[in-house]
Structure formats: C-alpha cells, structure tokens
Amino acid sequence: ICILMKSIGIIGGGISGLSAAYYLTRLAPSVSVHVFEKHSPGGWIQTMTKDGFTFETGPRSIRLNLRSREVMEIASQVGCLDKIVFSSKRVADSQIYADGELFRLLPEGQFRMLKGILTVPIYRKLFLLNFCLPKPRAQPVEDESIPEFMSKYLRFWSEEDKKWFIETFLDAFQQGIYLGDINKLSARSCLPFSHMFMKKYYPSKYHPYKDIMKNPDVIRTYKKGISMKSNAFNFQGGLSTLINALLENLKTYPNFTYHETGVTSVKEHNSRGVISTSKENFEVDQVISTLPSNIFSGLL
Template sequence: MNSPLTLDTIVIGAGLTGLTVGHHLLKDPNHKFTILEKEERAGGQIRTLKKDGFTFESGPTSGIISTSEVADLFEDFPNLLNLATPLAKRRMILKGQEFHPLPSGLISAITTTLFSTKDKIRILGEPFRAKGTDPNESIGHLVKRRLGESYFHYAVDPFIGGIYAGDPEKLVTRHALPKLYALEANHGSFIKGAIALMKKKKTEDEKKITKAIFSSHEGLSTLTSALSDEFLKANSLKLGALNIEVRFREDLQLWQVTFYVKGEKEELFSRNLITTIG
C-alpha cells in the first residue's frame, strides 16, 4: 500500500485556541498543517456584531494578559491591542441593595464590609491550615475551607460567574483555576504561595504578564479574523467540516481524519493531532 499524503499536524476547532495554535505552527514554513472547523466561520465563541454604530459581543468581551503567550500574540498584531483604562480595575460587587468596590489591597480588604469580621480574623490562620486531600475538590469548597463563606460569596463566586458562567460549587479547582490549586498544593497555603511567588525572580517571559485587561479594536472578532485570514491565504483552514471522525491507524502510525465539506467526503492523515473541542 502506498503511503498517503501526510500532514505534520491536524488541528480540530477554529476558535481562539485553535487559531492561536495554527498561528504558532505557521511560523515554521516547513510544517504542513490544516485546521478543521464545523462552522462556516472561524472564531468559536468570539463573535462581534455591529448595529447602528454600536459594537456588541455575543461571547467574551475582554481578556487578561495572564500568560506570556497572550503577550506574544499581540506582539504579532500590535495594531489590534486595546488595553482597558485603569478604571477597569475597579470592580463592584452587589451585597444586599448596595454596590461595594472589590478590595484591591490590604487596607481595603480590612475595611470593606463585603467580608465578615469572623472571616477577616479567620484568614490570619490560613497559612497554618492543613492542605486538602481531594484532587477533585470544587472551587467553592476550597475557598470556604481556607478563607470562609463571605470570601466565597462576595469575591470568588462573582469572579467565577464572570469568567465561566458556571457554578463554583461544581467546577474542579485544579482544572478551572490551576494556579490557585497550585498555591495550596505546592506551598500549603494561598498566603504562603503568594509570598513565595513575589520573592521568585521573574523570567523574561513572566515579565510580559501584566495582568492588564484587553480587548481588540473594533471587537474581538478582528483578532480571530486576522488569524483566520492567515490560514485561508495559506489554504490551511477548512470551514464547514462536518461529521469529523478520528482514528489512529496502527498500520500507518498516523492519525486518520475523515469529514464532509458540502456533502463531499474528505480524508486527511497526520503525524500529530490537536483537538480544541470538548
């Protein structure tokens, strides 16, 4: 049997993750790859709409430069980066019938009425509390155990709701918030872990992590469109790829991916497979 035409990599999913993977692969001119997307558009959950001079986002509206990879991406598309003003750091939490600013430092954390006096005192013992033993502990259970009920209700719950639109009582910490999980797992405490990280000398990549809130000029879709245009020009993106089936061919030691585009069956082989879908 003749060896089939083989790609280096097939990426399934053209949301921001898949597009970013492709952008990285595109930097190697000798790396042959294709991105498959079932929709007729790239971008995944990111979709910007415009009407009567207004811009709307049907998905996420912003992000945070929390990894060096995000910073590197915008270095390649500097004209698209739109950083939020410092006022965006002021977050308001509804408690009862009033909005309260989320504490941003030690003094405001002590004086805020968001957290109960009991929990403010209890947090002093956080560095000495025993580590959890359940690797699948939920965010809600972890925060209540280490910090207290009020920290969960008026800090963590709104934060998780804004990011995941999910229930922190069900989300597993090590998957949803791996950095928070690592503070306790590696240092025994949130406070001890935070202090250790402050003392650690930052690498050049870590210095890029500004935690700044960003969007993209004219909406986040301009970013995904800029990425997808690269692949369309290089013929490395297939939209409308339906009924995708994947199997590993032991006889060839290759991934075999079959799918349909406009009713026509297509088949690809690759040495590597990256899937960004659940």
C-alpha cells in the same frame, strides 16, 4: 513527531484551535493543517458592535500576567499588537448585583477596604475568620476545582455564607475571565493568585513561567500595562480583532486550509484519522479536537 506527519486536522476554530494551527504552521510549515469550524471563527470569543458600542458575548478580556505575554507574542506576529487596549480600572472597580444591591467585588484602597469590611457582612466575617486567625492547613493535592480549593483555603461562618461566596461572588469573578462552570475549572490553572500558593499547597508539578520574551515590542507593551496598574486588556474592536488577525495570518500559509463546515464523524482507518463533513472526507495523520469532550464523543 510533526516532521513525520503530512497532515493534521483540527476540529474547532476557536482560540484553541487557531492557536494550535498557529504553532503548527511555524513548527512544521510543510505539514498540511486543516481547521474545521461550522460556526463563526473564535468559538466562545464573539464580538458584537451596535450603535458605536462593543459587546463581548463571551470572554470580555484577557488577564494581564506572565502568561498573557504569549498572547501578546501571537498578536505581534499577526499584526495586531498595537491594537491592545489596557483596562483603565482595576478589577476592584467591578461590581455585581446581588440581594437587591450593587457592591464591589474587590474593594481597592485602605478606605474602600475598611468600608467594605464594616458595611458588607460577608466581607466582615471573612476578614475576622481568615485574617485574624491562623490560616487552615491544606494537604497538597494534584489539582481540584475552584470551589473545592476555596472550601479548604478559607473559613466560612456558615454553609449559607460559603454557598453565597462561591455561587455569587466567586462565580461572578470567574465568569468575567473564563466563562465556564467554576465546578469544572481547575484551581491550579485558573486562580489569578495561583503562583502565590502553589509551592505551598500544590508543590508537585507546578512551575511558574520562567521564560522571558525576547520580542522588544511585546516587552514594551507588557511593561506599559504593568505601569498603568492594569490587570486586563482587550483589543480595539474587541477580542475578535485577535481572532480575525490570527485567521487572516494563517491563510497566508499555503499548507493551511480553513473549512467553514462542521464535522459529522471522526474514525480511524489504517492508523490514520478520517474526518467526515457533510461534503467530503479528509484523511489525516493526526487529529486535534478542541471541542468539549461531551460533544467530541458524539463524533466518534
């Protein structure tokens, strides 16, 4: 399809838009690719540095799993694979502040786990209801939100416990990864242990990643993270390091153009897309939007 196209417009210069441009420039280097972004490149991914400290205003890290090897592959191609920094602490060391106290999200180790079960009422109830009794059987569905899945997969002592677990515990856990509304996030795609239950509960269209990266540098980096028992990674200088490296690499392609301007409207004319900005109009063969649907609908 790309061979028949001469130009593609991508609305949004976040990680989705830049990743789409990355693959397009390699799949069809003769096609003109235009990316439009009115804010700083990166979208939700924005890194700040102050007094020697690095702060992520959006997502704080990338989970280390089979899918993250795709990110490592991109990092390798744009020259920042060697800047990957693996977390030295597992997510079990993460804490949340709720009800006037700090406690670990996921206690690690037999002693900490036992202590958590004995001292934290919600952990104790979940353990008794879900590990000492047979698990509830869930009917296979195409997909559902994370709260919907958890409501079926776990037993709760009361509606109050269920609300606390989902809105406090689970929301804090997912915010550190996806920075999104858990009521709108897909359980199929987002739950880190999804590969363990998909065949049983969601067998219809789920296929675990079976591809094996051929890049030896990516394999070496991935194995390093696994050997460290890390479950997440970032980059020296923050996640914006990846964004900046990706954008600079794209700018080396003669048919790639990055427009630091917002899009005011998207129309169709003679079976082609017309992307309008405050300065000029661009006619393209295909339009890719990485904007939230409620924002993109306002451009149509």
